[in-house]
Amino acid sequence: MALQQKKALSKTSKVRPSTGNSASTPQSQCLPSEIEVKYKMAECYTMLKQDKDAIAILDGIPSRQRTPKINMMLANLYKKAGQERPSVTSYKEVLRQCPLALDAILGLLSLSVKGAEVASMTMNVIQTVPNLDWLSVWIKAYAFVHTGDNSRAINTICSLEKKSLLRDNVDLLGSLADLYFRAGDSKNSVLKFEQAQMLDPYLIKGMDVYGYLLAREGRLEDVENLGCRLFNISDQHAEPWVVSGCHSFYSKRYSRALYLGAKAIQLNSNSVQALLLKGAALRNMGRVQEAIIHFREAIRLAPCRLDCYEDPREPTQEAHKELSARYAVTQTLQ
Structure with missing residues (x-):
């Protein structure tokens, strides 16, 4: 569709009006701008x-x-490609134009930009717009999240959740669930995931971790129901495939778990839970070297997640020692 629009735009741009005052044709009025066409083409390429x-x-x-949505797409693409400097520049440009763009704030924090620097870019709007006193605390909380300081991140987000404006906020509950999971508190993690999905029955984000925790507790019927619910929402996300894969893995159907994990990675190559699932399935099928590759990729993507290092499904004792040592180094550097 975007390519067709570009061709039409090229044709009409060559047609000159007979006089300078002549009105534009209905066809040209209906056509999107060239910049919008390029944005749509970029969307198609990403798909x-x-x-x-x-x-x-x-x-x-x-x-x-470049509009904010163009800079946002560029920032995300640069980040995905590992080009941190242009990604940071693009995220900052989004914030310059839209100081309340929370996704841009999270993008900068994920690229190790200091929380204080990010907060300074939103200071003017916080001071002029009413009821935005929570934003500086929110930035502080997610700065802790991205530096791996789980304890302070949990405490800060809990303080935010108590405020009336952000009470029962699904995003905050999901973040808390993930933080409790990273901290090894499975009970509170499951509790927060349950609260989040009760508030938003169409929630997909984080449900792969939730499914894994349920499977690990032996609640396979709940895992199966969760997988069916997620597939009814969308099969174009990694999470439904990971949840179903966890059900298969803990039912000792490792070939099926391997297939589902591979499908999840195909949909999202950065899914840590999918990499761990596929690695675990490969390990239990005796394909140790392939399993190690997947565990190492999970560590690269999430160096602060302890489960990537200490998962009981680790391939070999030697590999486990190596990965645990790498985790210790990561924590020391922080």
Whole structure:
């Protein structure tokens, strides 16, 4: 569709009006701008997993003509490609135009930009817009999240959750559930996931971890029901496949778990839970070297997650020692 629009735009741009005062034709009025067409083309490329082409298209738009959504897409694409500097620049440009863009704030924090620097970019709007006193605390909380300080992140988010404006906020509950999981508190993690999905029955984010925790507790019927519910919402996310994979794994159907884990990775190559699932299935099928590759990739993506190092399904004692040592180094550096 975007390509067709671009062709139509090219044709109409060559047609000159007979006089300078003549009104534009209805056809030209209906056409989107060239910049919008390029944005749509970039969207198509990302759906086709052709990120380099998407970046090339967006890079071709002059900086002054880039809208916040264009800069946001560029920032996410750069981040995915491991190009941190241009990603940070693009996220900052989004915040310059839209100081309340929470996704841009999270993007900067995930790229190790200091919380104080990010907060300074929102200070003017916090001081002028009423009822935004929570935002500086929110930034502080997620700065702790991205530095791996689980304890302070939990305490700060809990203080936010008590405020009337953010009480029963699904995103905060999901973040708390994930933090409790990282801290090894499975009981509170499951509790927060349950609260979040009760408030939002269509919630998908984080449900892969929730399914894994339920499976580990032996609640396989609940895992099966969760997987069915998620598939009814969407089969284009990794989470439903991971949840079903956990059910298969803990039912000792490792070949099935391997297939489901691979499908989840195909949909989201950065899914840590999918990598752990596939690695565990490979390990239990005797394919140790392949399993190690998947565990190491999970560690690369989530160096602060202890379960990537100490998962009881680790391939070999030697590999476990190596991965645990790497975790200790990571914690020391922080």
